[in-house]
Amino acid sequence: MITIKDVAKKAGVSISTVSNVINGKGAIGTEKYKRVKAAMEELDYHPSFIAQNLRNNRSHLIxxxxxxxxxxxxxxxxxxxxxxxxxxxxxxxxxxxxxxxxxxxxxxxxxxxxxxxxxxxxxxxxxxxxxxxxxxxxxxxxxxxxxxxxxxxxxxxxDKRAYIYERTALLLKREPNTRLLLIRYKEALSCDEACTQGFQQAYQKNMTEHSILSVKFESVSYFNQIYTYLQEHGEQIDQIITTDPPLAQAVSDAADLIGKSYPIHVLTGDNWQISRRYSSLKPIEQNTIYxxxxxxxxxxxxxxxxxxxxxxxxxKPKLLRKDAAPFLRVPTDTVHILSMDCTAISVLERLSSVSGREVGVNVQFEKLPPTELTLAVEQELLEGRSEHDLFMIDMPWLQHIVNQDLLYDISDKIAEEIVSSFPEAIQRTFYKNLNHRNIVPIIAGIQALYYRRDIFNDPDHQTAFFQRYGISLGAPHNWKEFNYICEFFTRAHNPDSPFEYGTAMTTNYDINLANEYLPRQWAFHGNFVDEWGAATLNDDANYRALESIRATYRYSFNQAMNDNLDDDVFSLLLEGKIPMAHGFANHYIPEKYSDTDGGADIKRHIVVCEAPGRSSLLSGWALGVNRNSKRVPACCAYLKWLMTDRIAVSNMRLGGCIPTLAVHENADLRIQYPWLNLMTQAFSGGRTRNVIYDRFGNLIEPVQLDYIIANALREAFSTPHSSRDILAGAQERLSSLIR
Known part of the structure; x- marks a missing residue:
């Protein structure tokens, strides 16, 4: 067997040098490093994972x-x-x-x-x-x-107390006189104690000495106890609740032996499949994958x-909600929606093709580019027209639109559904500073970082990166580290890089460039205006942000992109052309790139994590009802239908993102779209696009701010002008808007 000593002898170096190369430690000259790697390859030497763990006094075993x-x-x-x-x-x-x-x-x-x-x-x-x-x-x-x-x-x-309480209360609501039996383990496990508390709390008025059966852990023993109990008291029981599947199956088998049949409610996990033999079992699904x-x-x-x-x-358990269709159905009507032209809306349009059958509301979409949509919405509302019943509104515009009372106030009609359907962090972000809760979030997105784990974990890359920058190669914590990685993987700066560029940027539209700049501005504690409302673009914070993004651009794949915002960036990642990408996570839809060359193999190596600087730009769009609409009941029925668990989860599976609790809690979706695991934290600590007013109190349109940022960035990317001079010009343009 080839050992580290053989490698050292072949390379003409010490054993410690070989060890440092393997473990990415110490300062090793390029010539020695190449000799060691050549010897390892020639001898077909592969370091022992277990031996490395022992030497490092740590392992990656759990x-x-x-x-x-x-x-x-x-x-x-x-x-x-x-x-x-x-x-x-x-x-x-x-x-x-x-x-x-x-x-x-x-x-x-x-x-x-x-x-x-x-x-x-x-x-x-x-x-x-x-x-x-x-x-x-x-x-x-x-x-x-x-x-x-x-x-x-x-x-x-x-929270098993809550799981059992909710199921018990639901059974009693349906049949107030139903006689229930809880079967749990006798050992005083915290989970079984919690189940008992939930059962007693909901069933307290109906409790008898025969309402709870405690059994031993051993299967032979608890089957005997259950069989005996049902023989003696089976006539006094209508339904049974058990604390895990083995108990439920034992109850079903025992009941079958004595000729009884009971609905058996059982705490189980996300993946439990009920066989035909146990068709009487009613699962109480816990969010176990999560x-x-x-x-x-x-x-x-x-x-x-x-x-x-x-x-x-x-x-906690999912909130209990009513099925939407029976109580939402209205006389058949057609609702007209003015929306953005994007993938998420195409998904919503496909899904809405069944809303007519389910709730009596047919839907027709008119789609515009985002740069035209906001102005069209405001113009129709201010002119009092009713060509459209529902409007899609960008998050930065919500306060401006809602607080001018330009939308129909449906808050009393949908308040219960909003509270029960959306996570608190989503509610805080979308309804911040709004006078009414009369909009429904239909798209929510965060910026995140995607990178190739196989590339970042490669020992050669790790060693070379550490030697060059003095830090470990891993997910960047800030924009400085992000640029280090971009430079390292750009072949013009590192001939050994397997990539021509270290990352990619979306630069084709003003809004793309603004989205790239804002998280850097926030990370360096910059802003557009100071506390008195004066333009403050030409300060040290914005200077550092502009210098940072100029560096990123030098290491970026910047060939012509299409109109799909961050879609092309993620496509480049899956095509193996870049090792790392930053963008709106909800644009990373694996199925969209299924035909990409090598995409299926590369996809399994891609990891998502927080954006550098922990300053995620939050994006979001909501639907609001036109104040002049003649179809308010149909609009409300449609919005409630969108918020139901089945529709929200189906929307996500098709490539949309209605940010409900059901979507956030769905374990399969969290695995398929790992960025969902970052949503709550990002919406709690992230920021939305800036809202700035002129000295008369009028809102400066976000597209105007985007234009100022974009022009400054294009100048920075294409000319040698100093960042100070570029920012001075941008500040003057912003000041003219404020004045």
Whole structure:
């Protein structure tokens, strides 16, 4: 077997030099580096992953200890695996079958393998086995699903009290006199205790001594208990609720043996499939894939920052909503919508073809480019015309349009649906400073960074990057690091780069250029006007932002692009022409690029993360009802239909983005569109496009601001003029608008 000594001998260097090359450490001359790489290739030497972990006293292995891989734990593991894979960690799974001894052995074995951390669903309600072992080896731990009250560590818990309370309350609402039985495990596990609390809270007036059955963990034992209980008390039961699928299946089998049939409601995971044999089972779906993702994210937080707080994440049930069609249906009518011409609206148009059948509202779209849409909307509203019933309005214009009372106030008709349908962060952003909640968000987007993990993790690139810049190659935290990476992968500045350019920019429209500039401006704490409303473009913050984007342009693929905003940038990423792209994440729709050469293979290596500087530009569009419309009931019916879970999720699957809770909570969508995992944080900390008024209090149209920014950037990209002079000219143009 070829060893590191053989490589050192072949290359004529020391063993430590070979080790530094392998691990990307130390300052190594180019000539020595090439000799070592040539020797490794000639000898077909591949470093041992385990040996590297032992030498570095760390590993990328994560222990995952679960009771079984049946639901709901299989979907929890799906979420764990997806998130760990994104961060470059590898899970090792051990199963305990709810056995204390097996759990203790699993902890010891994983610690012995040198795992970096563990995720545990424990069968012990009071104390953690081998706690001292984990503490002595400083192995971070995250508890999943089952709490250990005395243990202070990060935890992800499903709000089972709420899950069971909502299902019990729903059953009683449908049949007030229905007789219910809750079956749970006898061991005082936190999850089963929470189920009991939810059941008792909802069923308190109907509780009897026979309303709850506690059984042992062992399957033979609990089947015997359930069978006996149904024989003795089966006539007093109408419906049964169980805390996990094995109990539900045991209930179904026992009931079948004694000739009974009950609706059986069972807490389960996202992926549970009901077989024909167990058709009486009614799933109470927990967001288990998402819970697994959260557990993995908490563990990665601990690994990257040992001082991070021990947070508890509680996964709540989806809000119960009525089916839309029965109570929304109106006499058949046709609603006319004036909208932007974009992919998301094409999706909405396709989906709306069924709204006539479902809610009695047919829809016709008139689509305009974004630069024309806003002016057309305001003109029709100010002139009191009713050619269109619904208008699509850009987020920066919402305050201007809504607070002038140019829209019909439907807030009392849709308020309940808005509160129950949209995450708090989306509501705070869209309805900020609005006098009425009379618009419905239909598109929400964030800027994010996409990069090729296979390229960034390549040892040769990592070593060369560290030698050149003195920092590790990874997702950039700020725009300075972003430009380092762009320069490093631009072949004109690095002949060994596999790419001609390090990134790409959308520069064909004014709005594209503004979208590129604004996050840099905010990252350097710049603005357009000061607190007194005077133009302040020619200051140090905007100077640094302009210098930064000029550098990015030098490393960018800037051939002619089409009209699809960030679509072409992501296409270049999937074609293997650039290693990194920054843009609006909702334009990254994998299916759109399915025919791209090599796209399917490259796609699996692409990772999405926060934008550099953590200053994401938020985009959003909403629908509002024309104040002069004669079809207000039909408009409200259509808007409520759009907010239903089924339609919002279907819209996302087709390539749109109605930002409802159902979309955010859907585990399959989060895996397909990983940027959804960044949405809440981005909308809480991101910013919207600037709204500026002249000295008379009139809104300066965003397109005018875009024009000023775009002209300044085009001058910066195409001339040698100094950034100071360019900004001075831009400031003068902005001042003339304000005056």
């Amino acid at each position: 222990g995952v200890i679960l009771p079984t891989l049946d639901e709901p734990y299989s979907s929890m593991f799906q979420g764990i695996d997806e998130r760990l894979n994104r961060y470059g960690y590898f899970p090792i799974v051990k199963l305990t079958e709810n056995n204390h001894s097996l759990e203790e052995n699993a902890v010891k074995q994983l610690a012995g393998l040198g795992v970096s951390g563990m995720i545990l669903t424990s069968c012990s309600p009071k104390q953690l086995c081998c706690r001292s072992l984990l503490q002595s080896q400083r192995i971070p731990l995250v508890l999943l699903d089952r709490d250990i009250a005395q243990l202070d560590c990060p935890k992800v818990m499903f 819970g697994g993702m959260q557990a993995a994210s908490l563990l990665v937080e601990q690994l990257r920052d040992s001082g991070s707080e021990n947070r508890t994440v509680k996964i």
